[in-house]
Amino acid sequence: MTDIASGGLHFDGVTKTFASRSLSVAALSDFSLQVAEGEFVALLGPSGCGKSTALRLAAGLEQPDAGQLTVAGASPHQIVAARGLGVAFQDNALLPWLSVRRNVELPFKLAGRPVDRHRVDELIELVGLSDFARHRPRQLSGGMRQRVSIARSLVLSPRVLLLDEPFGALDAVTRHRLNVELARILDNERTTTLLVTHSVEEAVFLADRVAVMTGRPGRVKRIADVPFGRHRDRTTQADPRFQALVADLTLLLDADLARGANT
């Protein structure tokens, strides 16, 4: 096996249908997407297009009905067993009874490994919460809680990082600031990352490539390369190429939505 095959995240013709008593909904149909080792891919689409399902399949939280799915060269279950994943959800899912530090340490505890105090300190520092390490989540703002969640997702130095709308519940200003910080953090960590979002700006700002999805059934419609290097900051958004790509992708999504509305 080559390095790329073993390191990345690969969906090959993945199909997933949810059946309830009366109707069945095809969330993903023949869905294919390749994320190379160290690459950051954003999965962009309207709500309900199946992008979160793709992420949950990669995390082993759902089982595909058909198709191939490899995460860092293994099945999702093997990678979970090897503690090779990091996740952050829109719901920060912090444990309210643990301090910031204990929340960040949690993956070590769950993996049954000794806590690497240095790594924990480093990450808390990286997300800028060193002064709040002893605080409880309810004493923090929403933005700070998401930073803890990001720190937690990185603490085990995962092979693959899965982010599901991590800033979806925040206001636009805070969200933008955290995007800048996340770009800085991931510039340091260089982890294979799949980000699920419905924000075009966020996708373009963070990712190396943006995969635009259509809904019902969920499939990748187009993949756009983002013409910037990894080092991004506030000036990136002022770049005309950034603006053009955002406008382009927004139009694409809009057309898809309009088509959906007509049928």
Added chain:
Amino acid sequence: MTVSARPGRFGRLAALAAVAMVAIVPALAACAPSATQDDSAPAGATTISFQLDWVKNSQFAGFFEADDKGYFADNGLSVKFLDGGDVASTASVIVGGGAQMGIVSNMARLYDANKAGADLVAVGAIYQTSPAGIMTLPDREVSSIADLEGLKIGTDESGQADLDTLFKVNGKDPSYTHVRVGYDAAPLFAGKIDAYYVYVTNQPVTSTLQGKESNVVTFADLGFQSYAGLIVTTRDYLESNRDDVEAFMSAAQKGWQDVIDDPQAGTDLTVSHYGSNLGLDADTEIGTLKAQLPLMQSDATQKYGVLALDPTAIAGPMYDALRASGRTELPEPGEVYDASVIEEAASGAAS
């Protein structure tokens, strides 16, 4: 910045309190005196659990006296008194093995228990004359069943059947209005009922102490004869432990004789020791005991001492009353009432 550490510290305190509680409860439970009386049974003594049919008040003073003065111990017995919070349970407790002996409230209950398969035998009776009676206001005198006809009579849950029997044993159809009341004579004094079914040892005494006078007549005076407070055991236990049962009865007789000689001492013993957990009222207890003592006397007790049974009385008027209550198919009195236990106990004590 409004970060506060207070809830955390408080939470830890609370958790500590919870842990402490969890730890303390079993410890306390271990130290606490056991709920039943202490069993300092002398070695080799036979233990008899004795199921009462009421809370431990002065109506059982004779048994307490026998225990306190060591009459049971002298006869090689260690007796444990079980409270009778629930009146109807004596028979099933004895049959279930929870007690060896006990008190069944009256003859109808004993009949019902045996009909339900209990196989109990009565070896004595506390009340030679049942304390069941009728209480009226001073302006109403009841001297015969005719005086009760057409009245509004209040009873507790078990009294209605007795009242019906009272009419039937006098050859009359029950012709009164039944009103269900509690253990309190208040409805009588409030004029809601004309007459009240009572234990003459109980409500009339309490009312007198409250300064409310009343007239009282027992069912026996109106022609309904019955023992009450029957001392029973199972046939099996009697056959295999007859000596112990005799020993119990003879000690109990001695205890009761002491109470008859000095009712105050028996009351004090009940209030301050055996019934000390009940908050009993001393005036009420001596009053009820004094009302009870005359009811414990009969021709049979003159001959064999208190608690005795009289086979002729049972076979005669008492069985008539039972039949009047609708209880047919009565067994031979000798099968259910064993008068010989107390007769032998009495002769043994005399010798």
Added chain:
Amino acid sequence: MTGPDVSNPSVAVDQMSSDRTARSWPRPRLPLLPLAGSLCLLLVWELIGWRQALGGSIPTIQSTVGELWDRSDVLSRAASATTLRALSGGLVGLVIGIFAAGVTAWVPRAGGPTLRTAVLINAIPVVALGPVLMSLAVRPRIPEIFAAMAVVFSTVVTSSAGFRSVSPASQDVFRVYGARRAQRFFRLQLPGALPFLADALRLAVPAAMLGAILGEWFGADLGLGVLMISAMRNIQYSLLWATALLAVGLSVVGYVTGTLLERSAAARFGRPAEAPGPAETWGRAWDTAVTLAAPVLLVLLWQWWITAGDVPAIVAPSPGNVLTAFGQDPAEYLGAAGMTLISAGGGLVIGAFLGVALAVAVTLAPFVRAFLSPLALLIPTIPIVVFIPIMGSILGYGMATVLASCVLMAFFPVYVIMLSGLAARPPGSDDLFEVYGAGRFRTLLRLALPASLPAFMVAVRLSTANCILIAISAEWLLGRGGLGRVFSEKRVVLDTGGAWAAVVVSIVLSVLAYAVASTAERRWAQRWS
């Protein structure tokens, strides 16, 4: 949130909501009102006692307090015995309940059947168990057993909700990090459920007290229950009231302690904003099978105990005895069941009406709430069974008292749950109504009342089975008909088969009533959300 985003959101939310409350539903300013309410309560009591009103069975305050003083040694001995029994029995019940709920955390699909089994066990009237247990070796532990039984139901319900309250996202995080089942339980579900467990503890305190007192009616020789029954029979009303007062006082102390614990647990471990979802199921067929298995197993166990222990029928009947007794005269039992149902149903309707009316009155006029707050603290801790005899002396022996007992039983949960239901309106809706200038009455009619309907249905479900239980207890003590009466009459003549036929009918009735109420609740909840 643009600045250095440090703030305490929960405090902020609290302030926001209290601001809003202050605007549309003015809060009372006077802390004196609860005091005035307490004084009023005492005054009414004193007046009744002094005038010898209501049958003369209510003593004055001074004679009750005098009794507390004069008999302090007896009372304190009784109180410590009862408290100890309530604590140890309640603790056992709490542990059993939490354990059963813990099983549902490991096997979520067992949740439905576990809850239904708890409902079934809760439907067994303990007063019927007492006489059976009296004949057995467990006799000295009857108060503890009753205390445990009284606690189990609310504990299972509350703590299994706690285990379900953990957010799905947290569960996902644990799964992605490869957490084992045990890790998920001990690191996530158990701490997440702690506020609910504390809540269970708070509810358990008065329940355990009530259970212990009831248990002491069956042959104990020390305790508050013994004192009550002795005082009742010896017509010592001052002692009866002093004992009841002490029991209520102890319950209040326990309840308040539990409330503090619950608050601190909620502060430490966080209470989720949303109510936990319904229990998972295996699908209809399996679920029905597992649910039916519980009563079948119970009957088999019962038969096994009778056969293996060679238990005589006079102590306890076999299931066959019970069936035969029922078969001999089904009409008698069904007729009695009808009467019990009328009392319980009537009590529920009247109690619910009063509860809603008072909750509305209190919402419209908050000073009434402050005025009534002492009563609101007392009522949930009062063992209602204790007051049945007292109500009997006021209302007489018969259906009126039975009905009144049911009214009391239903009234309180409806009042409390409605009060929070009326306060919980959709976010922003208050402002909407204010912008459109809706007055207080219109807001109540068009917003608060409709919004509180789901809460009302919960209250009705919780009260239904309890009303049947209390109706049977009241009938047993002083009724003139109904299942409780049939039970009592059959027992006096030691017809245990007949007595238990009445008990089984009452259990079936309670379970059916609960099922009907919870189905109705689900239907309404679907329409309302």
